[in-house]
Amino acid sequence: MGTLGYYSTIARLAPVGLARGMVRRVHGKARQALYKQRERLDERGVLAAFGVTSAEALAERALAVRPGGAWCEVGQRDSARTALEAVEGGVERALERAEAALRGEYHVFGVPVSFGEGQPVDWSLDVGSGYRYPVVPVERLKLAQPGVDPKFPWELGRLDCLVALGQGFWVARDEARRRAFARAFVLRALDFLQANPVGEGVQWTCPMDVALRGANLAQALRLFADAPEARRPEFLVPVLQSIAEHAAWVETHLEDGGAVPNNHLVSNFVGLLVMGLLFPELPDAERQTALAVAGLRTQVAAQVHADGSSFEGSIPYHRLSVELFTLALVVARTRGVDLGSVYEQRLLGMFKAARCWTSEHGLAPQVGDNDSGRVFPFREREGREQGYLAPLGAALFGDVGLGGGDFPDEAAWLLGRPGLERFRASRPAPAPVSTSFPEGGFHVLRGAGAVVTVSAGAQGQGGVGGHSHNDKLSFELHLDGRPVIVDPGTGTYTREPAVRNALRSTASHNTLQVDGTEQAPLEPHRLFALPESARARVQVFQTGGELERLHARHDGYRVLSAPVAVERTFLLDKRERALGIVETLVGVGLHEVTGRLHLPDREARLSKPTAGQLARASRVPEAPRSFEAIAVELGPEDSPVAMVLFQEGVCPRLETSRYSPGYGLLVESRVVVFGATLSPPACLRWVVVFG
The missing domain is CATH 1.50.10.100 (Chondroitin AC/alginate lyase)
Structure with missing residues (x-):
């Protein structure tokens, strides 16, 4: 029947729904008993x-x-x-x-x-x-x-x-x-x-x-x-x-x-x-x-x-x-x-x-x-x-x-x-534009061939989170129709519970992890529950013109002994064909912060950015004052699609990961890992230059 803590959480989220669910279960048992007797x-x-x-x-009448x-x-x-x-x-x-x-x-x-x-x-x-x-x-x-x-x-x-x-x-x-x-x-x-x-x-x-x-x-x-x-x-x-x-x-x-x-x-x-x-x-x-x-x-x-x-x-x-x-x-x-x-x-x-x-x-x-x-x-x-x-x-x-x-x-x-x-x-509709879905918790920035989809909202299913992940402030980046930075997917459900939980964990998403903690606790045996605790929400969503801006926040790390909130600003600069990211830690204490960018394949390498790429990245609003000498190039070596440049002092590395483009499928991929030790208030900045 699960843990008392789980049901207590559900009761806090949807007390009326829980009571109604219990009544419906009683009715369901009665219906099933009648079925056996019919x-x-x-x-x-x-x-x-x-x-x-x-x-x-019969055929003439039925068919x-x-x-x-x-x-x-x-x-x-x-x-x-x-x-x-x-x-x-x-x-x-x-x-x-x-x-x-x-x-x-x-x-x-x-x-x-x-x-x-x-x-x-x-x-x-x-x-x-x-x-x-x-x-x-x-x-x-x-x-x-x-x-x-x-x-x-x-x-x-x-x-x-x-x-x-x-x-x-x-x-x-x-x-x-x-x-x-x-x-x-x-x-x-x-x-x-x-x-x-x-x-x-x-x-x-x-x-x-x-x-x-x-x-x-x-x-x-x-x-x-x-x-x-x-x-x-x-x-x-x-x-x-x-x-x-x-x-x-x-x-x-x-x-x-x-x-x-x-x-x-x-x-x-x-x-x-x-x-x-x-x-x-x-x-x-x-x-x-x-x-x-x-x-x-x-x-x-x-x-x-x-x-x-x-x-x-x-x-x-x-x-x-x-x-x-x-x-x-x-x-x-x-x-x-x-x-x-x-x-x-x-x-x-x-x-x-x-x-x-x-x-x-x-x-x-x-x-x-x-x-x-x-x-x-x-x-x-x-x-x-x-x-x-x-x-x-x-x-x-x-x-x-x-x-x-x-x-x-x-x-x-x-x-x-x-x-x-x-x-x-029907008339051809205008091209899709940046749109926010505050109730669903999805927010889309579009322009210059880029589609950036950000997760920042309440857990699904009224807070039960049956199909939600620890992905608050995570995003996917598609360039000219191609997934470039991705959510690693689902892989499996009950066949391998450890894989299921790993792929819905914070570390499997393109967001910051603080002190190795989960945004919301994962109960190992509750594979279809992830109750609300991060309280993710968008605070600014500005679109139109050459710059699209989204600023969001979550409080999933308020449970730490030295509590902090995480804020992330996305700046889609259409003129420069670049996506700027500003990570902000708000709170107290000293924290180990780790960011990840999951890729759909193994097509990535450490590389030195060109002068042109550095110039474009530096012109993105709120970009770092100076960049690390080594960046990460994404896409095939003979035709790369993007370069990720980090602020000076943040050294990225590439690690092996896995990607699930559909249920039951797992392929080897790479993940970009970066991080720093931060004492808030503090910021960490990086830029994706594409095209």
Whole structure:
């Protein structure tokens, strides 16, 4: 149950939420008890739900083509194909995904695995470690074990592969290939259902993944609605039964028991909404849909700030939330379900926010956790990619300051020809400018090819910090679309707790560490909690003209016997193409101060700055009066991208580090380390010259 100190902290942060969470947990136990007592939907119940008396008549009723239906209904096929043909390589990517699914080939967080065409998939296998979870009732399953990660089998078990096969079925021109995709869909779906009985094994341990799997199963069935293989009673009956069981499991296992519900609960509601609207005849679908609509309306207001940022405290999780809320809106619109004006306004703000911090190559900074989480199973995208979101928003909402860029695959599938027309009609939006998201705690300086994203705000999830890091006043620097100084990422969650905690520690971020202390205490066994203590905030945010300025402060080191506060000023000088940093210690005592600049690769070296670089650096406001003779050159040796120059007396060094550009991935990299012994009030200054 954790430590008393942890719960005391949570109680101070969100006492009302903690009390409500306890009540919800009691209700959840009652719901689960009722689930065990409920009568399972049998074949007779399926037939009765759709108003037919024979299994042979079921397909005509359950898979009937509906005019103007959801994106995955057969009536939308021509519209989707037309839109996809307007996307360079869109049709080819869809066929490649379908062919890989046909061959039983997957990439799970960077790990390639092949089960073979027509062969069963080992749905209980953690392909990262080779461990196989036993298929036993979930209450008897030991989920968290050293060296094992349930996210790997969960990723397989979301059944994105079924949607991929449906994509191939829609775009393939060769009838033999279409039939092959349809047969593979039937075999793969039945293989999963037979290998994973309801409530048994790792695939039923996370309601979020159960919900998204149910949504994918429902959407894939609609994609194959006119395939003879999918209309056979021996397939259709168990699949409809399974969709009903997925919805019932999610409804009775809602992830609302925490003090502050998060994206998991949103996923629960999205899954219920999609399953209920695509197959409204199923028992309980009407009630589950109403529950989902009410829940989504509540959670979008609770989990999306008015400034458009996610309350998760993580920019990568912002992407996950955008996809969740978008899928719900797209499906709801086609069924005439109104999610409300607040819902649409907050989602629109999320698209605009993503555009503000995404660099020219479509990459977003890794502030907070990055588990590479996605909802859309239409195209492979790396964990840092968010450049497709703004064009998707333009296609969804029309001309609202999101126009420009390339029409993405996701918009073609979800919105079809009307989405393409809205996108083409939208005016190109002006280039993104410096923007502050005070509620989310993210602040962006842009100009001269640089994007500087600073973390300075409260911990995410209402102060619980589930996906936050000890990264206050840390930043990422992208130059001409390329990440140059980076957050090292997440690496893993429960597989290696020590790695998890190391990568969310102060030393793993581009900020000052004082006397080797953490900004906020890390509890080794609380991998998804980082309660508020640093109180980071921005005090000055000035933009426009040739100089962009951000001044922020945090009090994480007030716990020291000689307490100090840390202040950091960022000065983006567009004329000089340089970023100046002023580190200030405010307080008392004598302190060892260490700064770090984490790099995405090993492309760095100690070097002597040129006279021109020294001259440019010295002209940046508040720059050091004199510089150290040795600087750090970043980028390939034959084409460096930046030089970091430090004030005289601060000698930088390079050390080996590690970088995680996506979940489950770790590559060797370098980190620049510098520091000094300071007695406050004192300052430490350095400058990055680029271009």
